[in-house]
Amino acid sequence: MLRKLRGNANGFCPSISAPPEVARHWLPSGDEKAIRVLVTDAQSSEKYLQGIASLARRARFLAQKQGRLQPTFQDVAAAL
16 A cells, blocks of 8 residues: 655655555556566666656556557566
8 A cells, every 4th residue: 555645756755665556556457577677677766756657657558559458567678
Protein backbone atom coordinates (compact mmCIF):
# COMPACT_ATOMS: atom_id res chain seq x y z
CA MET A 1 0.00 0.00 0.00
CA LEU A 2 1.29 3.44 -0.88
CA ARG A 3 2.24 5.61 2.02
CA LYS A 4 1.39 9.28 2.27
CA LEU A 5 2.38 10.97 -0.97
CA ARG A 6 3.15 14.60 -1.63
CA GLY A 7 4.18 16.75 -4.66
CA ASN A 8 6.84 15.87 -7.26
CA ALA A 9 7.24 13.18 -9.91
CA ASN A 10 3.87 13.81 -11.51
CA GLY A 11 2.32 14.47 -8.14
CA PHE A 12 3.87 11.57 -6.25
CA CYS A 13 6.77 11.58 -3.85
CA PRO A 14 6.50 9.21 -0.91
CA SER A 15 7.36 10.67 2.45
CA ILE A 16 9.11 7.35 3.11
CA SER A 17 10.96 5.75 0.19
CA ALA A 18 9.00 2.81 -1.22
CA PRO A 19 10.06 2.26 -4.86
CA PRO A 20 8.37 -1.17 -5.40
CA GLU A 21 5.03 0.20 -4.21
CA VAL A 22 5.40 3.26 -6.43
CA ALA A 23 6.33 1.04 -9.39
CA ARG A 24 3.26 -1.14 -8.75
CA HIS A 25 1.14 2.04 -8.65
CA TRP A 26 2.35 3.07 -12.09
CA LEU A 27 2.31 -0.44 -13.57
CA PRO A 28 -0.34 -2.40 -11.62
CA SER A 29 -0.40 -5.26 -14.14
CA GLY A 30 3.39 -5.68 -14.07
CA ASP A 31 4.84 -9.00 -12.99
CA GLU A 32 7.59 -9.16 -10.36
CA LYS A 33 10.33 -9.15 -12.99
CA ALA A 34 8.95 -5.97 -14.61
CA ILE A 35 8.57 -4.26 -11.22
CA ARG A 36 12.17 -5.18 -10.35
CA VAL A 37 13.41 -3.67 -13.64
CA LEU A 38 11.43 -0.47 -13.01
CA VAL A 39 12.84 -0.13 -9.49
CA THR A 40 16.42 -0.99 -10.43
CA ASP A 41 16.46 1.46 -13.31
CA ALA A 42 14.78 4.18 -11.28
CA GLN A 43 17.17 3.81 -8.33
CA SER A 44 20.07 4.65 -10.62
CA SER A 45 18.40 7.98 -11.37
CA GLU A 46 18.55 11.10 -9.23
CA LYS A 47 14.78 11.47 -9.56
CA TYR A 48 13.85 7.81 -9.22
CA LEU A 49 10.11 8.33 -8.82
CA GLN A 50 9.97 10.26 -12.08
CA GLY A 51 12.01 7.45 -13.64
CA ILE A 52 9.42 4.86 -12.59
CA ALA A 53 6.56 6.94 -13.97
CA SER A 54 8.31 7.61 -17.29
CA LEU A 55 9.36 4.02 -17.82
CA ALA A 56 5.88 2.70 -16.98
CA ARG A 57 4.27 5.18 -19.40
CA ARG A 58 6.68 4.15 -22.16
CA ALA A 59 6.00 0.43 -21.50
CA ARG A 60 2.23 1.04 -21.71
CA PHE A 61 2.74 2.95 -24.98
CA LEU A 62 4.77 0.08 -26.46
CA ALA A 63 2.13 -2.46 -25.41
CA GLN A 64 -0.67 -0.38 -26.97
CA LYS A 65 1.36 -0.04 -30.15
CA GLN A 66 1.35 -3.85 -30.33
CA GLY A 67 -2.41 -3.96 -29.71
CA ARG A 68 -2.21 -5.04 -26.06
CA LEU A 69 -3.78 -3.30 -23.08
CA GLN A 70 -1.32 -4.56 -20.47
CA PRO A 71 2.47 -4.17 -20.80
CA THR A 72 4.68 -7.21 -20.35
CA PHE A 73 8.21 -7.55 -19.05
CA GLN A 74 9.40 -7.30 -22.64
CA ASP A 75 7.68 -3.90 -22.97
CA VAL A 76 9.38 -2.67 -19.81
CA ALA A 77 12.75 -3.97 -21.01
CA ALA A 78 12.24 -2.34 -24.43
CA ALA A 79 11.31 0.95 -22.74
CA LEU A 80 14.74 1.13 -21.11
